[in-house]
Amino acid sequence: MDYLNSPKFPSRVEELMKKHHMPGLAVAIVEGERTFSAGYGLASLDPPQPCTSDTLFDIASSSKSLTGVSVGLLVRDNDKYPDVQYDSIMSKLLPEDFVLSGQGYTEGVTVDDVLGHTTGMPRHDDSYLGPRAARPDDARSVTRNCRNLAMTAPLRSKHMYNNIMYTVATYLVEKKSGLPFADFLQEHFFGPLGMSSTHLQPERSRSFGLGDRIATGYSWNEKDERYIGFGVLDCPEAQGAGSIITSVNDYIKWVKALMNREHPIDEEVYKGLIRMRSFSSSTDPEDRHPLVSPGFYAAGLEVSYYRGHLVIGHDGGVPGFGSQHFFVPGFKLGGVICGNASNASDVATILSRELIDEVLGVPVSERTDWDKVISDQNEKYENDPKEEEKRRILREEAEPQEMPLSAYTGEYWNPGYHGMTVGIKEDKLFIDASDRSMGSFVALNHVRDQTEYIALLIDFQTGDDYPIDARFMFKGDRATKMGLAFENDDFIWFHRVE
Numbered sequence: 200m201d202y203l204n205s206p207k208f209p210s211r212v213e214e215l216m217k218k219h220h221m222p223g224l225a226v227a228i229v230e231g232e233r234t235f236s237a238g239y240g241l242a243s244l245d246p247p248q249p250c251t252s253d254t255l256f257d258i259a260s261s262s263k264s265l266t267g268v269s270v271g272l273l274v275r276d277n278d279k280y281p282d283v284q285y286d287s288i289m290s291k292l293l294p295e296d297f298v299l300s301g302q303g304y305t306e307g308v309t310v311d312d313v314l315g316h317t318t319g320m321p322r323h324d325d326s327y328l329g330p331r332a333a334r335p336d337d338a339r340s341v342t343r344n345c346r347n348l349a350m351t352a353p354l355r356s357k358h359m360y361n362n363i364m365y366t367v368a369t370y371l372v373e374k375k376s377g378l379p380f381a382d383f384l385q386e387h388f389f390g391p392l393g394m395s396s397t398h399l400q401p402e403r404s405r406s407f408g409l410g411d412r413i414a415t416g417y418s419w420n421e422k423d424e425r426y427i428g429f430g431v432l433d434c435p436e437a438q439g440a441g442s443i444i445t446s447v448n449d450y451i452k453w454v455k456a457l458m459n460r461e462h463p464i465d466e467e468v469y470k471g472l473i474r475m476r477s478f479s480s481s482t483d484p485e486d487r488h489p490l491v492s493p494g495f496y497a498a499g500l501e502v503s504y505y506r507g508h509l510v511i512g513h514d515g516g517v518p519g520f521g522s523q524h525f526f527v528p529g530f531k532l533g534g535v536i537c538g539n540a541s542n543a544s545d546v547a548t549i550l551s552r553e554l555i556d557e558v559l560g561v562p563v564s565e566r567t568d569w570d571k572v573i574s575d576q577n578e579k580y581e582n583d584p585k586e587e588e589k590r591r592i593l594r595e596e597a598e599p600q601e602m603p604l605s606a607y608t609g610e611y612w613n614p615g616y617h618g619m620t621v622g623i624k625e626d627k628l629f630i631d632a633s634d635r636s637m638g639s640f641v642a643l644n645h646v647r648d649q650t651e652y653i654a655l656l657i658d659f660q661t662g663d664d665y666p667i668d669a670r671f672m673f674k675g676d677r678a679t680k681m682g683l684a685f686e687n688d689d690f691i692w693f694h695r696v697e
Contacts, residue, residue, distance in 0.1 A: 202557045211550075212239050216239060222240050222241045223239065225237070225256070225446065225537050227252060230558070238250040252447050252448045253448055255412045255414060256414055257401070258445055258520070259520060260362075261513050263365055263441075263515075264499040266440075268463075269372045269384070271468045272468065280375050283375060285310050288308070293367075296339065299350060300347070301350040312355065317476060321352075326635075327363065327636045329436055329635060330433055330434075336436035338366050339370055341363060345367070348363075349686075349689070366440055380399060380439065394445070394449040396445065396446050398443075399438060401444050415428045416431055416519015416539050418541050418660070446537075447536070450535040451535045454526055454533040454535055455533060457469070457511075457526065457533075458526040472500060474498070476495070488576075490505060490506050491503055514547065516542075521547065522537040522547065523536050549569040552569045553569060589653050599645070604627075604628060611693035611696065612695075613694070621643075629643065638660075640656075652669040652671070653666050653667070653669065670690060678695065
């Protein structure tokens with residue numbers, strides 16, 4: 200705590216915020232029974248509004264521990280929910296609703312597989328529809344749509360991070376408890392822990408009169424050297440995977456309850472929550488952070504060892520917001536760090552590791568330069584060879600578009616990904632996919648043979664783009680199928696609607 204209250208800490212925070220282009224950051228730390236919290240910078244740039252420890256953020260995937268514990272409460276309650284166990288078959292708990300494609304998955308996937316990302320289903324994040332769609336998804340429709348999504352790995356063969364399955368877990372909670380997930384969280388966690396500023400979805404926060412405390416999200420435009428701001432979005436189709444709106448002052452109460460096994464967390468729930476379900480990081484030392492063990496995924500929490508000490512937590516990120524919460528049980532140390540920039544979880548990682556080094560008393564000369572480690576990692580990610588190759592092809596190898604664009608336009612359909620309408624914008628094929636949960640605009644750029652394209656997925660909020668392969672199949676002079684490589688190199692095929 201001495202470090203947090205010294206001039207060094209705010210100076211370090213402000214240094215990292217400036218370097219990583221973050222308007223605002225809030226920090227809360229608990230050590231034993233002592234707590235510290237503070238806000239830095241701005242929650243809003245226009246009009247200027249200071250960021251405080253009561254500023255509200257979308258914490259994205261840092262929400263997942265609440266979903267894991269919600270399921271854990273059902274597992275613990277053998278009187279009300281004797282059929283809900285970690286090894287229970289999901290399709291027996293949700294008959295007719297939970298059906299998976301491929302042989303053996305429906306009959307084999309357990310609650311543990313859903314929580315540990317071992318179902319064999321890839322992310323499919325472009326498949327579910329947000330509030331901007333004509334018919335938005337909810338937890339039930341997301342669950343029922345799983346039957347239309349391809350499984351790409353054998354059951355329990357590897358860790359495949361999947362947001363959809365955490366929404367499925369909330370549907371299980373709703374079906375068994377009879378409560379909307381937002382009400383379940385309020386009754387079992389937010390109310391008992393005094394988390395009066397925490398809610399599921401921003402609209403619910405606003406309905407409780409908290410709208411003026413919600414931070415504006417920002418993305419830094421490197422080319423124009425300016426911030427792009429936007430509001431936090433409701434994502435009912437992704438509940439359980441994210442969408443908790445909270446402050447560091449509130450969420451540190453949750454971290455403290457986890458760390459100390461305080462009501463509603465007891466030893467049984469805690470053990471079920473932190474138990475290893477899959478390896479979530481590489482076992483190759485070249486791919487890991489220094490002094491950090493291979494990590495494993497528990498139930499909405501990631502677990503690893505740093506300098507030989509157990510560290511438990513989770514980070515989160517959506518356009519405009521980033522977060523991390525963590526605790527070190529051996530030192531009764533926990534923290535929550537939130538910011539209103541997409542890369543805030545990077546700064547949170549730097550600060551949390553530096554703080555742990557302080558608590559461990561690691562000599563300054565022996566400390567890792569975490570800022571450099573994270574920056575190097577991001578540079579490696581940004582220079583992804585596959586992405587660079589696609590951009591090179593667009594620059595150097597793209598052939599002229601000769602087939603009339605009208606031969607491609609129209610509505611295409613995939614049962615799992617719903618409809619995609621190909622239109623024309625600025626003399627190029629274009630898809631408005633902003634109705635997706637992770638909305639984007641898709642600009643299709645011809646490469647060769649009038650059938651091979653590279654699609655730029657342009658985030659509808661930030662404007663950032665990412666290239667993927669696209670294909671068309673023809674019958675005569677008319678396109679009949681469109682493939683988009685949403686899942687790495689695996690095409691999702693859409694059939695033209697006649």
